Amino acid sequence: MRHTLATRGAPSLRMAAHAIVPAALCALTREEVLRLPLPHGRESVPLGEWFEVRSESTDDASPWLRLEGELARFDGLGAGMAEGVLEVHGAVGHSVGIGMTGGTLRVHGSAGVLAGCAMGGGWLEIDGDVDDFAASALPGEMEGMRGGTLLVHGRAGARLADRMRRGTVAVHGDVGDFLASRMVAGTVAIGGRCGAHAGWAMRRGTIVFAGEAPAPPATFVPVHSDAQVIWQLLARDLARLGGRFEGLPRRAAARWAGDLAVQGKGEWLVPR
Structure with a gap:
């Protein structure tokens, strides 16, 4: 399953988006992705509160995920990523690709502090x-x-x-x-x-x-x-x-x- 996530708007607080990695989301159905909890302050909110999700079935076994929109308050995108491809179209927050060990993460925008911090493998490319x-x-x-x-x-x-x-x-x-x-x-x-x-x-x-x-x-x-x-x-x-x-x-x-x-x-x- 391939998913495209498009932001509905910027959250009021910073979001810990470490769970948004291709291998984890591509193993889920669209409904399961929409229910995925993301930390927001002291609470957790479903991913569907912040993203519209478009999904399609594919025979390609390689995990693939695309993010679109204003993501500057989403931290930790691609954290610990070990395989697959994550395409991000927009500026991202802090710690993008932190602890990556494999796969490809491309950011078509700028990134905050600690980009690629503690990276152990893979390819992280940032256009900005x-x-x-x-x-x-x-x-x-x-x-x-x-x-x-x-x-x-x-x-x-x-x-x-x-x-x-x-x-x-x-x-x-x-x-x-x-x-x-x-x-x-x-x-x-x-x-x-x-x-x-x-x-x-x-x-x-x-x-x-x-x-x-x-x-x-x-x-x-x-x-x-x-x-x-x-x-x-x-x-x-x-x-x-x-x-x-x-x-x-x-x-x-x-x-x-x-x-x-x-x-x-x-x-x-x-x-x-």
């Missing part, structure tokens, strides 16, 4: 901007993004990829302060400019500056060993994301290592 702490760690946890791909076509806020451990983050636009702070591993690619303190306390991992790169801080040092083979493999992988990343294979890259303030072995790759 994301707010602070995307692909980062949950509050109180030691690990951020642990796998998968987060692709942002707009801008990103502060602390992007904080404590990131694995996976790929690519942002076509500008990013805020403390990009990839305390990074453990993984790859972050930036097409625009970034704020202050990029790579602060990073231990391992790679930051690729496809656009205007900041001046490396004193705790990063240039590396003169030949890494062009690795660079070409990485550049070709990023080129499929388009934009400024598309021309990376035709450029050489300078390499900087750090953050030496924490005995870090991370790297900045700055294409020339």
Whole structure:
């Protein structure tokens, strides 16, 4: 069963929409989807209070779900998603794709804070901007993004990829302060400019500056060993994301290592 959910209007309070994932809803009939409880303040209200539901039967076994309308007050859409496709047409709230482990989630709009937070796999693509702490760690946890791909076509806020451990983050636009702070591993690619303190306390991992790169801080040092083979493999992988990343294979890259303030072995790759 495939479902399309269209909002009837914006709720007065923020909604915890963690239950709205393709695999769970596609196993239900239209009537069951309409009765699905969603937390609203201290109460739970049926999903049908906030959404019109259009359903169709299909032989395709892959779960598929589409959301339409004003969703900026709906938090946690696609949380824990492990399979299927979730297409969202409109701006979404906080924590979209939080804890994803598989599947594809596309947002044709912007997202709030903690987009892709604690993500472990899958593909999360956002056409607009994301707010602070995307692909980062949950509050109180030691690990951020642990796998998968987060692709942002707009801008990103502060602390992007904080404590990131694995996976790929690519942002076509500008990013805020403390990009990839305390990074453990993984790859972050930036097409625009970034704020202050990029790579602060990073231990391992790679930051690729496809656009205007900041001046490396004193705790990063240039590396003169030949890494062009690795660079070409990485550049070709990023080129499929388009934009400024598309021309990376035709450029050489300078390499900087750090953050030496924490005995870090991370790297900045700055294409020339």
